[in-house]
Amino acid sequence: MNVRLLAVALLVLTGCSKDPALLDGGEDTNWGDQPALPIVNGEVTFTLNAADDHVSVMGTTTPRMPNFPELTKKPGVVRGYVADLSGTPLEGASIGIRSTAVGGAYSGASDETDAKGYYEIAIPWGATEFYAAGYTIDYGEGRAVMSLAASDGKLGSFPSTDGLVKNFVLLSYGVFNKDLLSQKPWDQTNYAGGCLYITYNVSDPLSSFNPPTYIPENAEIEVTLTPDGPGLYGENKRFVIRKKASLSNYGFTIMNVPVGRYTLSAKVKDGPALHMEAVGRYASLHPYFGLRPTEATGSAKLLFTPDSQAGALQTLPGRGNWGLLQIKVKRPE
Incomplete structure (x- = not known):
């Protein structure tokens, strides 16, 4: 073999032996060891007063980040x-x-x-x-x-x-931007988790119109989210939210729920099961998401509803893409 052919052979062998774990620039793409996933299980109860209108069930924390391969900046x-x-x-x-x-x-x-x-x-x-x-x-x-x-x-x-x-x-839950959160803690798009809005009518003792389906003033509405199996990263936590009914407001938002499948139940605390109905913009927007069935007494299945299905390239970064599914509860007729 002459020198020129030997050089060509060496170049071919070098190209074939390129490490698949390297980028074209020679940088290592090995992800290495990763920390254990956060454990999210058990049960937690939240009690909202008459003036409270929202709750983030996973608080204001964000899960720890994975370990990424190191990259250097390239101009432009x-x-x-x-x-x-x-x-x-x-x-x-x-x-x-x-x-x-x-x-x-x-x-x-x-x-x-x-x-x-x-x-x-x-x-x-x-x-x-x-x-x-x-x-x-x-x-x-x-x-x-x-x-x-x-x-x-x-x-x-x-x-x-x-x-x-x-x-x-x-992320399946967590805060995207703590600066925005401090300005608008009630905005569900500041969180990665799913969300829903519970609305209802309250009996007014000064009114002559008080249908039996209205919630008595000062009664506690109890809403429970029970996982139907592990969530996106194995989350398996049950959330109980109790809210005192008041004429000062007629609803409350449950936000930042780890993404997964749930059974939603609603009742008056120490009282009867409540009738639930999906209403508003997202009630019939998607055939697979939301409350199923759309009307039920006591409990129903729940999948969170995407705000937009336009595609990943139309999805804003660091801003929750779950729509605020509105569910009206009332006492059975």
Whole structure:
């Protein structure tokens, strides 16, 4: 074999022996050891006073993040990884950025993650921000698009020339942005978990119109969410919410429930089961999500309802994509 043929053979062998765990730039994509998943089980009870109108059942915390492979910044490029909470790379997640220059014209670019959970986007010139970060999961008998959380909790704008490394995580519950949460703790889109709104009529002792289906003033409405098996990351926690009925408000929001399947039950504390009915915008929006059946007394199955099914590339980053399913409760006739 002459020298030229030997050199060609060595180049071919070198190309064939490329480490599949390396990116084209030679960086290691080995995810390594991951921390154990948070344990979410047991039962917790919340008692809301007459003036209380919302509760986050998982509080204001966010689960610990997985360990990501290290990446260095590339000028003019935004790149990173997308993973679930266990540190498993997610293929097919959509990440979108847009840049604006003087005059307000936008230029956008996007990418989908590969089998390593990796994405890389050349940044259009200007001041840049993320406009989309979504991932579609199998949920019940359907498919639901979920928003992705920035692993460092930051989603501000950045200059296009510097480049950026930004990793994203699929959460089943948790706070996306604590600054926004401090301004609007009642806004369900500040949380990754599912949500629902319980509404009702209250008897008014000063009114002559008090149907027997109305909830007596000062009675306690008791709503229970019981998991029908493990959630997205094995969550298996039961939530009991008790709310004192009052003429000062006619409903309350239950937010940040770990994504999964539930049985929803409602009753007057120490009293009869209540009739439940899905009402409002999301009542019949999807054939597979929401309350099933849409009317029931005592208990029914519940799957949270996506706010938008437009696709992962139309899903805002770090902002909950679960619609506020409205359920009206009343005493049986």
